[in-house]
Amino acid sequence: MTMRIGGDLVVETLRALGARTVFGLPGQHALGLFEALRRAPDLRVVGARVENNLAFAADGHARARMAADPAGPVPVTPMVVSTGPGALLTLSSLQESRAASVPVLGISSQVPVAGLGGGRHGYLHELPDQQASFRDVVKSVHVVRAISQIPGALRAAWESAATPPFGPAWVEIPQDVLLAPTEFPRITDVRATPAAVQPLPELLHEAARLLAAAERPVILAGGGVARAGAAGPLRELAEALRAPVLTTFGGKGVFDWEHPLSGQSWLEDWHSTEFLADADVLLVVGSGLGELTSNYHCFTPRGRLVHIEADAGELEANHPALGVHADARAALTALVERVPRREPDGRAERAVAELREKVRARLAEQDLDLEQRVLAEVRAALPEGTQTFWDMTILGYWAWSAWNADAAPMHSAQGAGGLGFALPAALGAAATGSPALAVSGDGGAMYGIAELATAVQHRLDVTWLVVDDGGYGILREYLTGAFGQTTGTELARPDFVALAGAFGVPAVRTSVESLRADLAAALATPGPSVVVLPHRLRMFAPTHVGSATPAGQAES
Structure with missing residues (x-):
């Protein structure tokens, strides 16, 4: 196709607003949008294997850009998915972006215009009201019904995402609007002007x-x-x-x-x-x-x-x-x-x-030298400026309190507390062109293991540290502390070193004694790499009789 279509208008508007990287996973209703992305060589498209990981990657990309240039323009990061199942899979990740005030712009295709409005027309992926699923998760929802509405809807959503408090905005565009031919003027100058919140x-x-x-x-x-x-x-x-x-x-x-x-x-x-x-x-x-x-x-x-x-x-x-x-x-x-x-x-x-x-x-009274040493070894292995992304795992909870983030920015999923954040978010950060470190437990690692293929495909410079303790470690501590035994916390898991090798990713099994050297070597090697530390770490004890378990109700 050489004629411009609705999808081209989306791409032109995103480019005019300042986007240079788009995170996208194709689907049947979004074909017009992905064809337009193919015809835009100056926009980089970074994929993923699962939509929730795609949304985490967009989130990580925005966080990394904010950390690298805190005084710069708000780094709104576009993410493109298809209708129904693809869109819904992003919800838990968008909840994290909302809780942590991260400026993500989600763009979803929709069933044809005739299917909007709550009817049941039998379209593939159809929902009675898709936007209702997003309304209480994101900052704002914008639905396009005609080609001429595309630039205005995207600008409004961009402004919503970039207005303090930052957060995700959502735009839905029907399949037939994305595919429709158009003679609408080419979009080259779209300016979003988020209002600053000035104090009285x-x-x-x-x-x-x-x-x-x-x-x-x-x-x-x-x-x-x-x-x-x-x-x-x-x-x-x-x-x-x-x-x-x-x-x-x-x-x-x-x-x-x-x-x-x-x-x-x-x-x-x-x-x-x-x-x-x-x-x-x-x-x-x-x-x-x-x-x-x-x-x-x-x-x-x-x-x-x-x-x-x-x-x-x-x-x-x-x-x-x-x-x-x-x-x-x-x-x-x-x-x-x-x-x-x-x-x-x-x-x-x-x-x-x-x-x-x-x-x-207080820490010295609890015999936690090993845990503090592991965190210190990770910190010592990092080249200055390396962005770090932490899953909801015991070492991550330690990092919340103990990590020195000077010249080693720390990002975690403690906004909403969901699993599987670290690797896909680090991949998004690496898409800025800078290396990143991801830290997961073995439970959280299984949420995003497929994204090792994404790392290889896009040659992303991410080192992934997996602390393998055989289960959901923090939940093991919670249940044992509360009831004296556990249920559902012990996990069968793969040989992570062998599995990484199957993806073509260099991997090593390390120990506490060799962690710093192995991690430093992985960080110094361009491209993806995996370091596996088989070890059970402990969390520090609650600090007051009235407090909840350490690290609250979050998961491992």
Whole structure:
């Protein structure tokens, strides 16, 4: 075909909006779109073997780009799937993107226009109301019914995904619209203009007044600080106030790990929970103070709370506060200009040092040297700047608290807590042209094992560390701790080294003693590789009688 069709309009609009990589898995109703992608050599198409992994890959691609250039344009990442089963398989991955505020643009084909509207016309893949399945998962749903609606729908969805709080948007385009010939003008200039969330000056004035008067100010920085590229003003404000900074699991890396004011991110440690609660003014930026951040809702602030959040629905959702609806960068920059600088007197630094020593002492009581060593060996093997992606596995839970994300950005599925995130997300990150590390347990590894074929096909530079403990390790701990025995946690699994070899992927079975060298060698080898560590790791114990199991209700 040489005549332009509806699918060409989709591709032209995506290119005009700034897309250069599209994650796609074909289907019968999406043929017009994939034909248009074939005719667009300047757009890279990265595939996958299963749609949920495709969506994780798009998510990982966006996260990697945000981490690499936090001050750059919002890296909305398009993903293309087919109708019905293909579309529905993306839902759990899109839930993660929504929970973690990742800007993914999902585009699905649909049955022909005649089949829309809730009827039952017998089309393959037909659902009575496909968009209803997505409405409460993504930020916005856009349905196209005519070729002329394509550019506007894609622009609106792009703006939705890129407007703080970021998140996935969804567009549905019927099969016959994608295939229909068109003389619609070629699309070359489409500009999405997501609105910045600016703070109200009266609220900033009150927040600055409270912080300036505080004797024990503390800052809790969340993922919203990272997404806003606000690490610079965060540090300026902390140093001006002489305020300790703790980060949430999603905010790791926004404050130097070894800074004298860094309380790091041991949020499942009761000492950290009490440190936050004891602040006379606690500034929470870019976090909803949800289950993981609040030590399973055991956190009870005893002072005033100032809450800066781009998602208006999260303001005061869990605790009364002076709520400031704003982008983290805009609010922090404005606060830096409004608060007086304090002379260092060493009090905050001493308090932080005492907190970190309490955490170390508590871990030392639990005989967890091996687990800490494994995590340290992984960190030591990484070349500077390597992006890391962690599944819901025991080593991943350790990383939430203990990982030093300076020059080694950490991404995990702790937004929604689903399995199978690490490998496909790392593949998406590697599609940016930079190497990535994925870390999974053997249970989570089986969710995405087929994507080793994707890694080979696209020559993606991903090293995959699989910690093989013979089952769903964290669930084994939960069930044993609660009931003294387990059910459904012990798993038959393949020889991961042999299986990787069947895909043509170099693989090695390692030990704790040789982990650093084996992992470093794999990371230094271009293309995909697998390192398997057969070992049972333990999670650190709950920190308070009122808290839930460590790492909450998430899965291994």
